[in-house]
Amino acid sequence: MVSVAENIVKTLEERGIKYVFGIPGEENIRLVDAIHNSDKIRFILVRHEQGASFMAEVYGRLTGLPGVATATLGPGAINLLLGVADAFTTSTPMIAITAQGGLNRIYKESHQVIDLEAMFRPITKWAGTLYTAKASGEVLMKAYNNAVSGRPGPTYLAIPQDVEEEEVDTVTAPLPIPKEKSFPDQSLIAKATDIIAHAKHPILLAGTGVVREHAVSELRTLVKETHIPVATTFMGKGAVSDEDPYALGVVGFMVKDYENFAFDEADVLISVGYSFSEFDPKKINPNSDKTIIHFNSFGPETDSHFPITVNIISTLNESIKAIRKSLVARHFEEIVNF
Structure with missing residues (x-):
């Protein structure tokens, strides 16, 4: 058994991600711990989430690989918006991953719970929320594939706190993505x-x-x-x-x-x-x-x-x-x- 956070990190590793920029918080601490325990991905601690989003954007712009930024829910996630919006306007591959309130309270008025998916959707190629632990690897692959396919751009994934705490019995093996190479007419x-x-x-x-x-x-x-x-x-x-x-x-x-x-x-x-x-x-x-x-x-x-x-x-x-x-x-x- 592995945790959802570990499954997500494993998927990022398989996709060649080497850095994640962000700030740990109570609701995303398991993901940050899983990154810390990885021998393939380095967590880059920043002073402000906005800095993380711009660092991830520039990484994506220079390498062609999605830059990954992470933050906690509420204000932490909102602080990523500026860098994500810039990545959208510059066609830069990027993945923003934030925490979200648990499914046990996401549907009602609750502390720091807002509709983050709706907030990110206008400035991303794809935005989604992970509602079930078993789909964690597949959903992250969807975020990655959308970031790099066609016209590059940012994607967004919200992970509810209680889903992040769950475990899965199988690790989703990411399917290889054929390198896109087209020839001119x-x-x-x-x-x-x-x-x-x-x-x-x-x-x-x-x-x-x-x-x-x-x-x-x-x-x-x-x-x-x-x-x-x-x-x-x-x-x-x-x-x-x-x-x-x-x-x-x-x-x-x-x-x-x-x-x-x-x-x-x-x-x-x-x-x-x-x-x-x-x-x-x-x-x-x-x-x-x-x-x-x-x-x-x-x-x-x-x-x-x-x-x-x-x-x-x-x-x-x-x-x-x-x-x-x-x-x-x-x-x-x-x-x-x-």
């Missing part, structure tokens, strides 16, 4: 290549997706071999070296910031791993007149200032590699002067 690559090859002033915009998907090396090779100038969003900073001769720096929020002048002259905008939450496209395409080629691993939102001509949804490493090879085959290496 070659007809779209050919179309994008033709547009770029005939452009007068193409420009690259690298967003946070390049960093999140570890596509930095491929992007830098693309810039090196094609000589296309590249700017980054704030979240994509570091995707190219500031010392690169084709680096324009970080795109600014003000219309007349230095980097934005390059966008004023551009006729073709190639966005890679960019999402609207990072930067308002109106600032770089105020007249909605640029030809836009969009690369990402999930579909974009809709904006009148970001009319996409070619939309390539694929693993970024694969799509960047494909467009680079296609452009090089066309001998596209002219230095573009703005």
Whole structure:
């Protein structure tokens, strides 16, 4: 027999989680103890739950694995909201696990019991409550799978105190998740290549997706071999070296910031791993007149200032590699002067 808390930690271990950020409380102490007893996961004690949520978010952003944050019920759980909301807007994988009042009192007015699931639902890809001990492993796997599948984002799981205290006679063995790797449509690559090859002033915009998907090396090779100038969003900073001769720096929020002048002259905008939450496209395409080629691993939102001509949804490493090879085959290496 193992406790629900131990089963949850075992599932986290099987998924490769190495850190959990949070603060122990009376209602989540069994989970914290189980993490403490793990030889694969380190518990990172913070001074405030908000710090835990942001640490988990940044961990997810840098590694591509869900950052895990935990807190007690009531105000402890509420303090996680800001970091979870930020993870939602930046498409960052994250799992928030909090305590909740026991099932013996969750249905009525009780000390520090509020509807946490409803509170987290608008800022997560999935939010749920563990109502039965036997489902603990399966429910946590659902939280994990939702965090990393498709467009990454945060998930939330509430664990009632009395459920956490229960034991289960079997440990749920997590099923392996096939690594998602999709390849770009070659007809779209050919179309994008033709547009770029005939452009007068193409420009690259690298967003946070390049960093999140570890596509930095491929992007830098693309810039090196094609000589296309590249700017980054704030979240994509570091995707190219500031010392690169084709680096324009970080795109600014003000219309007349230095980097934005390059966008004023551009006729073709190639966005890679960019999402609207990072930067308002109106600032770089105020007249909605640029030809836009969009690369990402999930579909974009809709904006009148970001009319996409070619939309390539694929693993970024694969799509960047494909467009680079296609452009090089066309001998596209002219230095573009703005």
